[in-house]
Structure formats: C-alpha cells, structure tokens
Amino acid sequence: xxxxxxxxxxxxxxxxxxxxxxxxxxxxxxxxxxxxxxxxxxxxxxxxxxxxxxxxxxxxxxxxxxxxxxxxxxxxxxxxxxxxxxxxxxxxxxxxxxxxxxxxxxxxxxxxxxxxxxxxxxxxxxxxxxxxxxxxxxxxxxxxxxxxxxxxxxxxxxxxxxxxxxxxxxxxxxxxxxxxxxxxxxxxxxxxxxxxxxxxxxxxxxxxxxxxxxxxxxxxxxxxxxxxxxxxxxxxxxxxxxxxxxxxxxxxxxxxxxxxxxxxxxxxxxxxxxxxxx
Numbered sequence: 001x002x003x004x005x006x007x008x009x010x011x012x013x014x015x016x017x018x019x020x021x022x023x024x025x026x027x028x029x030x031x032x033x034x035x036x037x038x039x040x041x042x043x044x045x046x047x048x049x050x051x052x053x054x055x056x057x058x059x060x061x062x063x064x065x066x067x068x069x070x071x072x073x074x075x076x077x078x079x080x081x082x083x084x085x086x087x088x089x090x091x092x093x094x095x096x097x098x099x100x101x102x103x104x105x106x107x108x109x110x111x112x113x114x115x116x117x118x119x120x121x122x123x124x125x126x127x128x129x130x131x132x133x134x135x136x137x138x139x140x141x142x143x144x145x146x147x148x149x150x151x152x153x154x155x156x157x158x159x160x161x162x163x164x165x166x167x168x169x170x171x172x173x174x175x176x177x178x179x180x181x182x183x184x185x186x187x188x189x190x191x192x193x194x195x196x197x198x199x200x201x202x203x204x205x206x207x208x209x210x211x212x213x214x215x216x217x218x219x220x221x222x223x224x225x226x227x228x229x230x231x232x233x234x235x236x237x238x239x240x241x242x243x244x245x246x247x248x249x250x251x252x253x254x255x256x257x258x259x260x261x262x263x264x265x266x267x268x269x270x271x272x273x274x275x276x277x278x
Contacts, residue, residue, distance in 0.1 A: 002245050005252040010148050011260035015056050018267055022057035029274035030059040031089040031115065032081055037067035042093045052263055058270055071100045075108045082110040088274040089115035112277055115269045127173055133276065134269040139171040141261025142203065142223055149250060151221055154179040159199035161185045167205040167225055204238035213243025222251040225258050
C-alpha cells in the first residue's frame with residue numbers, strides 16, 4: 001500500500017516557518033494580484049491566495065478590473081506596480097478575457113516581481129540551466145513534496161504527462177536539473193501506456209482521468225496534478241486513486257496533494273522576491 005504524499009500537512013509546516021520569518025521583518029512583503037473579469041474559479045483562487053498571505057503576515061492586495069479593460073490600460077497598471085518600491089510581487093490571474101494577449105501582459109511584469117516565474121526572463125533562465133529569480137509555483141511545490149518524503153530523483157526515469165507552460169514543461173526542466181532522466185508525453189504521444197509503465201516517477205497534469213493502477217510500474221512514485229469534477233460532481237485527478245494505491249510506493253491525493261503546495265510556493269516566492277529586493 002502506497003504512502004500518501006500529504007500536501008496539506010507540509011503546507012502547514014512551511015507556512016508556520018514562513019510566518020515566524022516574516023514576523024522578524026521590519027517591513028512586510030507585499031503581493032499584488034490582478035484579476036480581470038468575473039470568472040468564478042479565478043475569484044476563488046484569488047481570495048484563497050489573499051487569505052493565506054494575510055494569515056502569515058504578507059500584505060496582499062487584489063485589483064479587480066472589468067472584463068472590458070483594454071490591454072494597454074492593464075499593462076500601464078503593471079508598469080506602475082513595477083515602479084512601486086513597496087510592491088514586491090505581482091501576479092496576473094489567468095485566464096485573461098479574449099482580446100487581451102496573455103504573453104504581452106506577462107511580459108510586462110518585471111522579472112524581479114514575477115512571483116509566478118512566467119516572464120520570458122525567468123523561463124529563459126530556467127531552460128538555459130541557470131537559476132531564475134523564482135521557480136514556477138506548481139513544479140516547485142511538487143519538488144518540495146518529493147523532498148519532504150526523501151524521494152530520490154537522481155538517475156530515476158521521470159515521465160511527465162502534459163506539456164503546458166505552467167506545469168509540464170518547467171517540471172521536466174526542473175527534474176533534469178535534479179539529474180532525473182525525463183520523458184514528456186502529451187496528446188500526440190504514441191504508446192502512452194508503455195511509456196508510463198517505465199516510469200519510476202510519474203507526474204500527470206492533463207485534467208482527465210486517464211491513468212489506472214495496472215498502467216503503473218510497481219513501486220512507482222505518482223504525483224497527480226490534474227483536478228476536475230466528474231459527472232457526479234466529485235473532485236477527481238488524472239490518476240485512478242484506488243487502483244494506483246495498491247501499485248505505487250507513494251501517491252499524491254486529489255484534493256490535498258499538489259494543490260496546497262502550489263499556494264505555499266507562491267508565498268515562498270513572494271518572500272524570496274522581497275528578500276532579493278530589500
């Protein structure tokens with residue numbers, strides 16, 4: 001029976017340490033989150049971020065713009081925040097409404113305040129094998145979780161299912177930097193099941209229930225990043241948890257695995273940017 005990778009427990013531990021650190025600062029880190037439109041899921045995410053930030057002593061501000069704001073106006077605001085010495089971290093909540101270029105908006109954020117680690121500067125640093133100002137939150141959270149359970153990455157075959165710029169691609173690079181041998185799979189991959197069967201470490205981030213226990217190599221470490229509601233309204237991940245529990249050595253649950261670690265990494269990144277710019 002697999003050991004559960006408990007993201008909730010690790011989140012509490014890290015946030016408690018972070019709160020103690022922040023209490024010793026003369027000035028507090030400030031995180032500004034920009035939300036465009038009325039997307040209900042985005043509103044929940046943004047409010048959760050604010051709640052966690054305030055709980056540990058980070059100043060948090062939400063700027064909510066209507067859906068019809070122009071791209072120019074949005075970028076103007078980002079430039080103002082870039083210039084404001086009292087703002088240490090900037091996050092633009094995705095997705096953005098149609099008609100606003102995600103890349104233009106993200107590119108406008110100063111790399112020194114890019115708390116998500118998505119600007120071309122930080123992504124470029126990451127993919128050239130150098131250290132960015134901060135690492136993207138979800139992959140960073142996954143590595144924190146694996147490290148907490150002393151899971152060896154060096155020399156292991158890590159299979160990443162999904163190639164998004166938010167999880168799959170940066171995750172693969174960060175695993176390479178830790179000397180894992182990495183295979184990335186996606187919707188056009190042939191023989192997906194065969195490749196998954198070779199994984200010592202499997203990280204899946206596609207948002208569809210595609211992986212069953214019989215597809216796994218016995219003793220595999222399974223990290224499930226996918227999260228969605230099934231037809232019965234139940235929260236599910238990419239991996240069939242019950243059947244995989246019997247085959248894997250470690251497995252992250254959905255919810256309660258990777259999700260709590262993503263928001264924890266956001267707080268760690270906010271403090272890192274604050275320290276770098278103080």
